[in-house]
Amino acid sequence: MQGIQINFLTHAQNVLRQVRRVIVGKNNTLTWVFAAMLAKGHILMEDIPGVGKTTMALAFAKSLGLKTGRVQFTPDILPSDVVGFSILDQNDGKMVYRPGAVFCNIFLADELNRATSRTQSALLEAMEEGQVTVDGISYPLEQPFIVIATQNPTGAAGTQPLPDSQTDRFMLRLSLGYPSLEDEISMVTSRQGADPLKDLSPIMKASDLIAMQELVSETYVSREVTAYAVKLVQATRTNTVVARGASPRATLALISLSKALARLNGRDFVVPADVQSSFVQAVAHRIELHANVQQTAEQVLQTIAHGIVPPKP
Template identity: 45%
Template sequence: MTSSTEPTPHPAPPAPADLQTLTRTTTRLRRNIEKVIEGKSDVVRSAVVVMLAEGHLLLEDVPGVGKTMLSKALARSIDCTVRRIQFTPDLLPSDVTGVSVFNQQTREFEFRPGGVFANVVIGDEINRASPKTQSALLECMEERQVTVDGTSYELDSPFLVVATQNPVEMEGTYALPEAQRDRFMMRVSMGYPVETAEVQMLAHHAGRDPLGDLEPVTDASEIRKLVSIVAQTYVAEQVQRYAVAIVRATRTSPELMLGASPRATLHLVRAAKAVAAMSGREFVVPDDVLALAVPVLAHRVVLRTDTLGAPRSAADVVGRLAASVPSPGGPQPR
């Protein structure tokens, strides 16, 4: 019988051939998306990282910078089921999760699936729906299932929610509840394109649908294999402690009223494993964790409004806190 004091054995690291397969597939996927999204390679890479880490992605920016286009390009690059939900003030929770309908012929209730029953769910302008409707996503994003009238329905794997939202200063928007924001692994801003990328966009996309010629470069089955490869990536104990220290720094900072949750720590490490695997490594290094601190943590924290000083953003505070945490030496491959 194994003693409870013995350390839990780590799973075998991914084989070199598996890592090569992963890097080839993700490179094809990113290049395919970048046929549509000009000059945003970092944002595209973040979207692929979230998918491999079995997370969900929140794209936040002003209208017209390509948030919906990116989510559609990612969905079209994978041969899988895709559903789009247009969030509006009159959208009901049952439109998202599904509803039981009484069949007059069979005299029984039948479940009609809602918009979340797909491999890739595009939630367009998620913060234009009421908080009640937004909350319909909580169970499916965390537990990958939907419960309607006491019956639970499993969602297919992979399952990825890519949601877009406009800044809360825009007219007709609702702030996402903290519990909803915490379900998103990353929040990424698109930003305006650089001049050369905008000129290329006019030359390539004006007068035609840029998504029209986009073909899938992988499928759901292959994505499931890549997710399992990422899950095997090794994270040394000192790197785990480093991730915990960064998250705990947000909970003790006098500039923050609400720090990041334990779920944030899990998401930070899972995303770092995806970054490491995409880089061809079987282990995570501290720089992987540090580079992800802002996109993974900043949308989960709440700034104090009663502190004096220059205006600052949550991203600035999280970036400064993460940089202040001492970095351990990188782990050696086993």
Template identity: 50%
Template sequence: MPSATTPHALPGMILREVRKAVIGKELVLTKVLIAFLAGGHVLMEDMPGVGKTTLAMAFSKALGLSCRRVQFTPDVLPSDLTGFSVYEKSTEKFVFQPGALFCHLLLADEINRTSSKTQAALLEAMEEGNVTVEGKTYALPQPHLVIATQNPLGCVGTQSLPESQLDRFLMRLHMGYPEIDEEVAILRGKAVHNPLEDIRPVCTPEHLRELQQQAAAVYVDDRLYYYAASIAKATREHPQVTLGVSPRGTLALVQSAKAMAMLRGRNYLLPDDITQLCMDVLAHRILTKGSVNVGRILDEILHQVPAPVPDRR
């Protein structure tokens, strides 16, 4: 990365590089970057073939992060992710062999096609940045981020992620099919070569950590803490909700909103930063009764919970 690059210019540079491989989907790209700046993980839920894997690889290259991809199938074992010990005859000792989690960015492809036991192997890594193997804890490279892709339920071989696993994802995002002009641009771009080859790293893991620290330092007025907590409380008390947002979810909402404020060039939070991310951060943490739409419930709650009036600045 050029030494003359200033930190406030980095997010725009990162997105410009990612756009070389991902056509359209501007809002999704921005939200993935927000999640990374907040130090969180992303669950991409969509049909196969819409560009989820390309998006993850594009971000890893633009951010200068070491990246590993694991295709989650029923025969993937927890040790494939965490690592295992191998006996070396020459030294007569067991030597630890790191698993796929030992990278900055793990692409967990089709995570809902593997066993619950293998999914659970991700929990410690996603929450604490460590893995424990045979009683010994190993630190993962920092920053450590996970982009998991998930096919909609009903596709062959899929199963629901447990609530504890879903709660570890800062955001759940959907790419959707491209518009026809975007699809034509994709066809043109891949006619000669892979656009991923055009992406150059404009960041380093160290610079990403600095950006994360800047996002964490965004000022939050106490009224906005109460606003986020009131939204979470309303999900727990809603008559059509069986499982509301946990304190981890409230924290994720505030962290994401702070990263959005930083991307917008502010060092303080506004109510809009919170409300515009509620669906992406909270929806996958809520269980409703029957077939009640969680989006409708969140819309109802946001209309009922009064947002604080920001001070003039």
């Protein structure tokens, strides 16, 4: 186990080091993105245009050596563009399935909230079950399968909110934000006419990532730490400023993300600090606050976490 763990850490550190060459100054965010991938989760990136969401997704895909698919969502994109469609073969008169863009390892759903709700919903089965169904026939997707969706903030021109049923299927929601002065200078200097992705080379392959995901799933979580995670999520359902609390799916995501964080910190077991760190990341996009509340979801969750005593390690 120790040898596997060392290999895990080496792979993880090398991937993050390479992606950080492209996305400067966002080390913490990049760690969370990779943690979600290791936990077999999907990632929702919410930010203004032009801060590097798409570049980040492509940098991870190239570093991991995985097949990518990409759709730039607009109101004209149809569900069949995403999941595929059946067409009549003129030669033998039979219906033939033509796979859609989701038949890949990493599917980049660019500006997903510009699509119609019907097209957005086409991703649900793929995200939850790793398959799509067209004309009553189910087609399994390639593994690993990870969706990295980007969306502009709600209210931006041409956007509409993602349905709750879809946001709940993302393991976490993140924002890159603007770079600092020094980071932006460094970014501009390093990209003088050059493609930042051109020099990236695959560090891993699909089987490596699958093995790392399996190792994460085997990470030990004690009953006490599990109970702590459940208490945190259940507290969102009784908090007076929360209109809609997090579902049990949030608890599962919290545990999975905590396992990945533990492995990235060199442990094969989860400690309360892993759960504390993962709580806001895994749950903030799954709750809805009352309309008159001045706090953000992140602030409310931090208050909840401060009010629940973690078990002793």
